[in-house]
Amino acid sequence: MYVFPTDQQIEEFTSGDPDLPILMVNLVRFRENAFYPDGSDHVPCSGREAFEERYARNASIIAEKIGARLLIGEAVKNIFIGPMDENWDRFYLIWYPNTQVFLDLLVTPAYLELAVHRVAGLLDSRIYKCDGSGVEL
Template sequence: MAVDPSGADLKEFLAEDPDEPVVMLNLLRFADGGRESYARYAEALSGVILPRYGAEVVYAGDGGAAMVAEAGQEWDAVLLVRYPSRTAFSRMVADPEYQQVTALRTAALTEAVLQPTRPWGRDGARGATP
């Protein structure tokens, strides 16, 4: 199961609107011992790398028992990370310093979802903000 975006994934991601701000939803399922590896990855990002690209963690927390989901759809952790633009995210993942620590993330996970989100109400077509 893939846990890192491919070059094709990033190309499609940037094609939507490279200058648009984005909040990335991260759903994480850890390998044995993966929480510790992921914690080292997160620490490396929070100190220098995320601020360098104007990014910030909006929310990070452990997943609980799913209330509405099929068996096996629970996630160990959920993160929301805001980036000032899709281009900023793309530049971050290409950064040599990020490349040095991304192996910690890859080793930490057995499965992941990395999904860009868009706020409701921007163009009126996506629904109203609750």
Template sequence: MTEFEFISYTEPTQRAGMRFMQRGIEGNIVMLNLLRFRKVADYTAHPELAPEVPISGAEAFNRYIEHTLPFLHESGGEVMFLGDGGEFLIGPEKERWDFIMMIRQSSAESFLAFSNHQEYMTGIGHRTAAIEDSRLLPITELPTSK
């Protein structure tokens, strides 16, 4: 890949989903989200959710969060952290992330149940419209020694 090529990651691949389940994660799981927003949200794939006037990717993502929170809480999940991103202090100089989000779920199974919830899925188009690129890293807590 040359420095001019851009690969966007907005959805998990089937292989990544399979590897996630094969990890056999037990107990709490934290999902670290790194998000880069589109300047203008693209509702092409979900015109039924498109606002009357164009909005930014950040605004579309806020609509996604508002829609999602009840389903997240219902599944036992919680928002641990929301924050503005930027450029890395250590990392690729040309890589930046607009928004960082950490979500805790009680288990991998509850995360999957949440992400496949029918009513939750009706608002996923706001996320699709908002995101130019993303990373999602499932994190598990290490046991601490006493």
């Protein structure tokens, strides 16, 4: 299960030219039921609802305010090439004007309030940083 980056991944992510646009490829797999910490006052829901409705919908609004753009967010239908046991529920492609904008998003107070729903809803995820300089918006 991968929901958070390692220290090494953070170091590699922040290396390179910080001014180049980036694309973040996100693959997510939802829990059947969202898992909130004991004592949480969040109403129980599915992992899909926690991630899509409580987290992603609102996080994309915050991200757009600082210059990011959700290019696509769609259900994954099936695997064409790859391990048959690595099924994903959704695929997101998000453009950021640079690495710092992405890092700024992660510490925005409004985003931090939503992050609990991301963690509660995800069973597993992959996020890949790609060159976004060729994207036409």
